[in-house]
Amino acid sequence: MQNRPEKLINDGVRLDGRGPDEIRPIKIEAGVLNRADGSCYIEWGGNKVLAAVYGPREAHPRHLQDSRKAIIKYRYNMASFSVEDRKRPGPDRRSVEISKVSREALAPVLMLEYFPRSSIDIFVEILQADAGTRTTGITAASVALADAGIPMKNLVSAISVGKADGEVILDLIREEDNYGEADMPVAMITETGDITLLQMDGNLTGEEFIKALNFAKKGCESVYKLQRRSLIEKYEKSCSD
Numbered sequence: 001m002q003n004r005p006e007k008l009i010n011d012g013v014r015l016d017g018r019g020p021d022e023i024r025p026i027k028i029e030a031g032v033l034n035r036a037d038g039s040c041y042i043e044w045g046g047n048k049v050l051a052a053v054y055g056p057r058e059a060h061p062r063h064l065q066d067s068r069k070a071i072i073k074y075r076y077n078m079a080s081f082s083v084e085d086r087k088r089p090g091p092d093r094r095s096v097e098i099s100k101v102s103r104e105a106l107a108p109v110l111m112l113e114y115f116p117r118s119s120i121d122i123f124v125e126i127l128q129a130d131a132g133t134r135t136t137g138i139t140a141a142s143v144a145l146a147d148a149g150i151p152m153k154n155l156v157s158a159i160s161v162g163k164a165d166g167e168v169i170l171d172l173i174r175e176e177d178n179y180g181e182a183d184m185p186v187a188m189i190t191e192t193g194d195i196t197l198l199q200m201d202g203n204l205t206g207e208e209f210i211k212a213l214n215f216a217k218k219g220c221e222s223v224y225k226l227q228r229r230s231l232i233e234k235y236e237k238s239c240s241d
């Protein structure tokens with residue numbers, strides 16, 4: 001791993017030239033995979049993430065079936081080549097934890113009771129990682145679920161906030177995530193302001209926490225607009241084809 005840069009923020013300017021409350025460039029494309037029911041590809045700064053959704057389909061094995069509602073399966077997988085030091089392939093504690101919290105971040109918007117005994121399967125593949133992969137994954141999965149036509153009350157948007165060199169910052173890059181004072185991924189139903197995921201590593205004062213949450217809200221509003229636009233573009237394209 002690289003050494004810690006001498007400064008993460010210089011006169012209010014971050015290593016990649018952004019101000020504290022600016023997000024990295026984001027490109028979202030819906031419906032990129034022919035064989036999935038729904039899919040989404042996101043490039044978010046240095047992150048490249050693909051999400052695929054299958055279902056609702058009969059849940060297997062059958063003992064997992066819930067007679068009242070669909071179950072959600074979420075698999076977050078970081079490719080070996082996605083990070084600087086090759087990642088050992090296969091699940092590990094981190095990916096199991098991220099899969100669990102991501103599934104819980106999306107569950108509140110899904111109308112699961114329409115599909116008893118079914119399963120909605122979400123696969124998130126991290127092809128390239130530069131911090132914020134769980135939030136990029138949730139954002140991509142939300143678009144892929146909508147692309148699959150699964151009844152949803154709303155979209156979920158996600159972004160990370162944190163603190164580096166004493167400043168509250170939005171949308172951390174890897175150096176800020178690794179060497180900063182705090183990292184706090186947040187997912188929310190942007191239209192209602194409901195928070196569906198909030199984790200934190202590090203320390204923030206109460207005041208900094210409120211500021212970080214406001215940054216996250218602002219970030220999610222931008223992400224939400226891009227998510228909606230990607231779905232509109234997909235349907236405009238399929239209408240003109």
Ligand code: UDP
Nearest residue numbers: 083084087129130131132133134135174177
């Ligand atoms: N990372 C890595 N190897 C790993 C796990 C993470 O290099 O095995 C890097 C990767 O760039 C990731 C970042 O560390 O995006 C931050 O990881 P974290 O666990 O905080 O999750 P994330 O911010 O990606 O949701």
